Amino acid sequence: xxxxCLVYLDRENWSACPDPVCADYAQQLVDSQSLIAGxxxxxxxxxxTVRVRNGQTQLYDGPFAETKELLAGxxxxxxxxxxxxxxxxxxxPPAKYGSIEVRPIRELDLGTPAS
Amino acid sequence: xxxxxxxxxxxRRENRRVFATLVRLLGDFDLAxxxxxxxxxxxxxxxxxxxxxANPVGWLVSAGxxxxxxxxxxxxxxxxxxxxxxxxxxxxxxxxAYEDQEAVEDDRLRxxxxxxxxxxxxxxxxxxxxxxxCGLSTEAIARAFLIAPTTLAxxxxxxxxxxxxxxxxxxxxDRDELPGRFDRVLRVIYxxxxxxxxxxxxxxxLRPDLTAEAIRLARLxxxxxxxxxxxxxxxxxxxxxxxxxxxxxxxxxLIPLEQQDxxxxxxxxxxxxxxxxxxxxxxxxxxxYTLQAAIAAVHAEAPSAGATDWAEIVGLYDALLRIEPxxxxxxxxxxxxxxxxxxxxxxxxxxxxxxxxxxxxxxxxHAAKADLERRAGRTGPARAxxxxxxxxxxxxxxxxxxxxxxxxxxx
Numbered sequence: 001x002x003x004x005c006l007v008y009l010d011r012e013n014w015s016a017c018p019d020p021v022c023a024d025y026a027q028q029l030v031d032s033q034s035l036i037a038g039x040x041x042x043x044x045x046x047x048x049t050v051r052v053r054n055g056q057t058q059l060y061d062g063p064f065a066e067t068k069e070l071l072a073g074x075x076x077x078x079x080x081x082x083x084x085x086x087x088x089x090x091x092x093p094p095a096k097y098g099s100i101e102v103r104p105i106r107e108l109d110l111g112t113p114a115s
Numbered sequence: 116x117x118x119x120x121x122x123x124x125x126x127r128r129e130n131r132r133v134f135a136t137l138v139r140l141l142g143d144f145d146l147a148x149x150x151x152x153x154x155x156x157x158x159x160x161x162x163x164x165x166x167x168x169a170n171p172v173g174w175l176v177s178a179g180x181x182x183x184x185x186x187x188x189x190x191x192x193x194x195x196x197x198x199x200x201x202x203x204x205x206x207x208x209x210x211x212a213y214e215d216q217e218a219v220e221d222d223r224l225r226x227x228x229x230x231x232x233x234x235x236x237x238x239x240x241x242x243x244x245x246x247x248x249c250g251l252s253t254e255a256i257a258r259a260f261l262i263a264p265t266t267l268a269x270x271x272x273x274x275x276x277x278x279x280x281x282x283x284x285x286x287x288x289d290r291d292e293l294p295g296r297f298d299r300v301l302r303v304i305y306x307x308x309x310x311x312x313x314x315x316x317x318x319x320x321l322r323p324d325l326t327a328e329a330i331r332l333a334r335l336x337x338x339x340x341x342x343x344x345x346x347x348x349x350x351x352x353x354x355x356x357x358x359x360x361x362x363x364x365x366x367x368x369l370i371p372l373e374q375q376d377x378x379x380x381x382x383x384x385x386x387x388x389x390x391x392x393x394x395x396x397x398x399x400x401x402x403x404y405t406l407q408a409a410i411a412a413v414h415a416e417a418p419s420a421g422a423t424d425w426a427e428i429v430g431l432y433d434a435l436l437r438i439e440p441x442x443x444x445x446x447x448x449x450x451x452x453x454x455x456x457x458x459x460x461x462x463x464x465x466x467x468x469x470x471x472x473x474x475x476x477x478x479x480x481h482a483a484k485a486d487l488e489r490r491a492g493r494t495g496p497a498r499a500x501x502x503x504x505x506x507x508x509x510x511x512x513x514x515x516x517x518x519x520x521x522x523x524x525x526x
Contacts, residue, residue: 001282081284082234083292104281 002036002105003085004076008069009098014043016097022073025093029077034088040073069098076105122162125171126155131250133175135222138229139285140180144247144275146187147179154179224339225285227332231300232283239274240303241310245328246271248335255323260310297340301348301404304332308352326356337391343398347405350391354411357384368512373420385415406435425455442473450483458487478507482517494524 009016022040029035049060063070075092079085082104089100130151137147137154154175168174230243245251245259253271257264277283288296311325333349361379362370389412395405410431417423432448446468453461465484467473474480485500498521505517 081282083284083286083288086234087292106280 001079001081001085002076003079003082003088004074004103004105005085005089005092006071006101006103007073007075007092007094007098008101009072009094010069011043013094013097014070014072017094021093025091026075028091029075029088034077034079036076036078038073038075041071044070072098122159129172129175130155131226131248132223133172133179134247134250135226136176136218137179137183139222139225140176141183142285143279146183149186150179150183151175153182157182220339221287223335224287227300227336227339228287228296229278229283229285231296231303232278233296233299234281234283235274235277237303237306239270239277240299241306242267242270243274244303244307244332245325248332249328251323251328259323259325297342297345300336301344304329304336304348305352305404307332308355312355326352326359330356343395343400344402344404346391347395347401347408350388350395351404351408351411353384353388353391354408354415357381357388357415366512368515372414377419380415385412388412389416403435403439406431406438410435423454425451429455442468443477446474446477446480446483450487453487453490458491461487462491476507478504478509478513478517481507482520485520489520489524497524 019040026035026038029038044063047061047063049062049064051058051060072094075088077085077088079088082102085102085104089095089102092100094100133154134147134151137150138144141147141150157178158171158175162168226248227244230247231240235243242256245256246253251259253268254264257267260267287293307325308329311327311329330349330352333345333352336345337349357380358372358375359381361375361377362372364370388408392405392408392412395401396409410428413424413427413431428451429448432444432451436444436448446465449461449464449468452464462484465480465487469475469480469484481500481504485497485504488497488500501517501521501524505514505521508514508517
């Protein structure tokens with residue numbers, strides 16, 4: 001089963017965790033065949049929000065909601081169950097400075113094909 | 116055994132055990148509940164005719180699983196085939212797990228750890244524990260918490276969806292994770308007990324007795340996994356509950372410990388609690404529940420408030436503060452120390468705790484100081500502190516108590 005581990009950090013701790021440490025952990029997850037994808041993000045100052053209303057595309061500077069902890073990166077992992085996903089999340093280095101939100105991946109519901 | 120009475124007794128005794136194993140075999144709480152009901156229906160029909168099987172629990176598990184899989188196979192043509200149902204249908208018909216006593220006991224632990232998983236909110240874990248482990252009805256739990264049954268039902272539905280969608284596994288945590296997960300289970304049981312403890316002042320006889328449920332849960336956990344802190348929690352609950360008949364007046368107001376009629380204390384609960392405390396303390400791996408239980412045991416075994424071993428209690432509070440520093444525990448220690456060394460020693464410790472960022476807004480801290488001032492014979496400061504406590508107290512029974520104390524000291 002797939003889980004998305006979202007890494008949240010506040011501005012003060014944005015760079016607290018050195019990149020090589022994160023890269024090492026990602027490599028460990030690759031070696032144990034747990035990592036499907038993982039990336040770090042530029043700070044939210046670089047974000048643009050897109051919305052379409054009444055057919056019009058609207059663009060906004062910055063993230064949709066201003067919160068203290070901001071999305072800093074993600075790990076998409078394969079795990080047997082939530083407990084394994086939580087173990088993986090607990091090892092993500094920025095967990096020491098911010099927080100990791102673990103969300104199960106949902107299959108798109110495309111209806112049941114008629115048999 | 117086949118008489119209706121003993122069948123009822125069997126249902127009460129075993130239905131949660133059968134349920135716990137069916138959850139593992141079927142991989143789903145709702146499927147397991149349906150399977151449980153059809154298994155007992157089948158038993159009610161067959162046993163009077165064919166006699167009771169040698170292993171009734173095994174028979175019920177087997178019948179429940181068979182019926183669940185059979186109905187899933189029939190539904191397969193009509194509804195989307197869920198993963199859980201698929202897994203259940205692939206269980207070989209002769210899966211022997213339920214005949215293995217250890218596996219069945221493990222299922223009960225799996226059920227406990229799943230219902231108390233930290234990914235579920237505390238209130239969801241409490242609802243799941245009472246519904247799935249204790250087998251209380253949704254209506255009964257809602258009544259106990261004074262909330263609408265629909266609210267509680269939704270809470271349970273959401274918790275089950277989370278268990279299914281996030282795939283919270285049905286397992287006993289491994290050794291690395293056990294300490295934290297075990298603490299969570301103890302906390303849920305303790306919260307159930309506290310809820311019952313508070314509610315017992317009400318008069319609704321239809322409300323289930325949550326203190327009894329919590330004690331049953333703590334006992335089950337102590338049987339299945341005799342960890343010191345689990346024994347400590349069971350001891351704490353037994354000792355607190357031993358004073359049930361002595362701690363309220365007829366109008367429901369609380370009677371302070373030192374004024375209770377000790378003849379009303381339940382001596383068998385005290386003996387059992389005290390023995391459990393000793394067992395937990397000997398392990399040297401105890402924590403805050405055991406220490407609180409040890410304090411309760413010293414009180415319980417004292418012939419009177421004056422004859423209490425206050426030095427022992429102060430020492431236990433010192434140990435508790437080392438594990439869990441907290442101003443409320445410091446307050447309790449100050450009160451015990453005042454009993455050992457006199458009121459002024461206690462007041463000296465309480466004064467700094469009355470700072471606004473500590474216990475300045477906590478009525479019991481001011482009431483404790485007032486009590487010590489009164490015992491030291493200083494009427495003015497006692498009155499002032501009782502008045503502050505009264506201004507902060509919210510519960511009617513506490514306000515009545517403080518008002519009575521104020522009247523007692525006079526001018």
